[in-house]
Amino acid sequence: MNTLECIKTRHSTRKFKSEPVAKELLDTVIDAGRRAPTGGNLQPTHFMVITNPDVLKELVTLVQEEYGKTEVTEQTPPYMVNIIKMSKEGKFVFHYNAPALVVLAHKPVLANNFSDAACAMQNMMLACNELDLGCCWVNQLRHLQDNERLVARLRELGMGDDEKVYASLSVGYPDLPNGLNRRELDIKGNPVTYIG
Numbered sequence: 001m002n003t004l005e006c007i008k009t010r011h012s013t014r015k016f017k018s019e020p021v022a023k024e025l026l027d028t029v030i031d032a033g034r035r036a037p038t039g040g041n042l043q044p045t046h047f048m049v050i051t052n053p054d055v056l057k058e059l060v061t062l063v064q065e066e067y068g069k070t071e072v073t074e075q076t077p078p079y080m081v082n083i084i085k086m087s088k089e090g091k092f093v094f095h096y097n098a099p100a101l102v103v104l105a106h107k108p109v110l111a112n113n114f115s116d117a118a119c120a121m122q123n124m125m126l127a128c129n130e131l132d133l134g135c136c137w138v139n140q141l142r143h144l145q146d147n148e149r150l151v152a153r154l155r156e157l158g159m160g161d162d163e164k165v166y167a168s169l170s171v172g173y174p175d176l177p178n179g180l181n182r183r184e185l186d187i188k189g190n191p192v193t194y195i196g
């Protein structure tokens, strides 16, 4: 697959097989993320690759419990209402039961954290497409980046004392009839102005 085809057909996967991702494939995805450009070439992103099922379950429970504490108000964005409701019912599985979760952490003082994380995420998502893996950007750990419980647990798992989560990616084999998950996105937004 060439690069433009890979960009055009990349598509988020939200249903995964429980089968663990082959180590060499996961390593290739992480390598693609590490090769992404970073502001000032500082290469500050810490890639935490979680494949331990008990740890993944624990994070799901933590997210459910923390989101479940939120009360729905008129200000709650519509997409959050269902997530909060499902969390209160213990049904919200933020990483879609993917067998691998790549958590990107950065030192909070760096100005380009979001941009650096986004470049790494896009590289990893394209690598997944090339390798017939499914993936989905899942933002809940980033939303909880200042949550004391999450921070404490991730520190136990190896996140630096001065690091915070900026993005995370679920990775696994798509649980779909043909085993692949590709499509061309219908582009209705993202306007372009050419000034010639």
Ligand SMILES: Cc1cc2nc3c(=O)[nH]c(=O)nc-3n(C[C@H](O)[C@H](O)[C@H](O)COP(=O)(O)O)c2cc1C
Residues within 6 Å of the ligand: 010, 011, 012, 013, 014, 136, 137, 138, 139, 140, 185
């Ligand atoms: C910054 C960002 C945050 C996202 N957060 C989530 C998320 O928390 N859960 C989810 O299911 N998808 C999430 N997505 C995936 C988008 O919903 C998805 O990319 C978009 O709907 C376009 O669909 P496609 O990826 O299949 O082309 C996120 C994507 C981005 C770029």
